[in-house]
Amino acid sequence: MNEQILPESFAGLSPELVLDAVDSCGMYCDGRLLALNSYENRVYQVALDDQAPVIAKFYRPQRWSDPAILEEHQFVQELVAQEIPVVPALEGANGETLRQFLGYRFALFARQSGRAPEIGDAATLEWLGRFIGRIHAVGAIKPYQHRPAIDINTFGVEPRNWLLQHDFIPPDLLQAYQSVSQQALDGVARCYDRAGDVALIRLHGDCHMGNVLWLDTGDQAGPHFVDFDDSRMGPGIQDLWMLLSGSRQEMQSQLTDILVGYEDFFEFEPRQLYLVEALRTLRLLHYSTWLAQRWTDPAFTTAFPWFNTQRYWQDRILELREQVALMDEPPLWPV
Template identity: 70%
Template sequence: MTDSTTVFNFAGLSPDTVLDALDSVGLYGDGRLLALNSYENRVYQVGMEEGPPLVAKFYRPQRWSDEAILEEHAFVNELVGQEIPVVPAMQLSNGRSLQEFQGFRFAAFTRHGGRAPELDNPDTLEWLGRFIGRIHAVGMQRPFAYRPALNIATFGEEPRDYLLANDFIPMDVLSSYKSTVDLALDGVRRCFDRAGDIRQLRLHGDCHVGNVLWTDAGPHFVDFDDSRSGPAIQDLWMLLSGERGEMVRQLSDLLAGYESFCEFEQRELYLIEALRTLRLIHYSAWLARRWEDPAFPQAFPWFNTQRYWQDRILELREQIALMDEPPLWPL
């Protein structure tokens, strides 16, 4: 279960504490505080006495070590150094990007507006592909030392074991869920076997449409909090949607931009449905681990119901079939 210290710490993060934390590093708010949509961490837009609003992120206790958070910050700064449009943590007057106040760890960011990219536009997809290729060209230059890898063990087997060891799945569907998730993981292993030895590199890790903001100048990428090592296709497949033919066209547009800056190993296409399956398993375990955080039952009231787990069983069965189909190939 979730550590009670985690819940207590976030419960004590009052608006006054947020403002006092920023004051402690010379960022003086004017009292305007807007909670932004984030469940893993606590993120606020803060009006400042001087200058535009800032974004303050308070990290979930006990999730990442200081070293892992700083490694994320360093990776984003590498991308900034290559003029890739990302949003780095601010280096403040004390020379640090990761701050601490009364047991809370936090970082400040400049606020960047934008809209969701139009993924039905081929030019938009090619533009996104170019920047993801540039991110990966930097990501392959050195490995992470403190941040974990995205693989079958971390995103499949360990989350499955956590769910089965705790009382989240109703008894009348437990056996069915266990047999189905085991079959799904067998399918994932077959996909990885077909792909062979795949290059691992530093990734955004959670590159879905909600983490890409679009302006007239193009995209910028936000929230590298889930940055991990893994296969390049992890940062591409979540931008695909619709029927198979649509996804083939979208993939072709993405790769047209991507391969301008970074070589893509087409064997990784065997991993698309496998990675989708791992994300589904990991997501259920993520909700379970956070269930003692009061924000989660309020936001996800359908979790931990019989209907929820019946739907997950059907979802995984669909994935088992999809993983045995031929992979997508670009036009």
């Protein structure tokens, strides 16, 4: 029997518990349960009697505080109020969006279908830009109080320090990693110095193509933004650079198309272009530590078998060396 305490892991999150948790919200399951592709949290599609399925997201224990989760829910509700296509947490009978069952915290969402956007299409990128601009216009109204910012400390210094204090990097590569990661942080600092005082706003935070679903027909045709779980304070370019790919020329063209739509609703500070490679570098540093900190979770050892191998750390060292060079190159456009 599950103890009535806050769990430290997902070990006790059985299929029966998931179904019972959804049942406890007055939504009666028909027994069908589909685990969806998520590692940070546990996410399931739950079939209901005589209703459309719902998505149940069980939050990773010990990650976010309740106030941090609730203010993310509130931000998404603010976007819904402005008719921006996002997927909010469903409210319970008393208006609650964060629910608990046997110590596990979870939220329910309507199922949203869609395909990946066509990033090679200028009209699609402009459409994406318009809605990201609208998200940022709402995000700039007020700050988060309980969520940290994406910056050199939270995504660079702190993850690097944690990693160096634990036994993940092979001893023969440790000195090389220490050196190149410090060079990378120095490069990030130079990029931030060039950018100057850039405004921080509430962001999606993880706005890659996997978190954008595209509908081709109907009243809701176009992009739908999902999974604001990584939403934080940060510079607006954070939600734009992850949409860029390919050669420098291709990224310049993609960013041009995105900003055509974006600036219809929110002003873009060109100085943020100094931060594109810096933010990419911080994401790389943060990602390795994110994997390491969750390595006791069986889902991670199964999904990422290549992590913590000699080859993995060799590749990360080479990757950071490349980023050190890229951060000293001119921005995508003259600033």
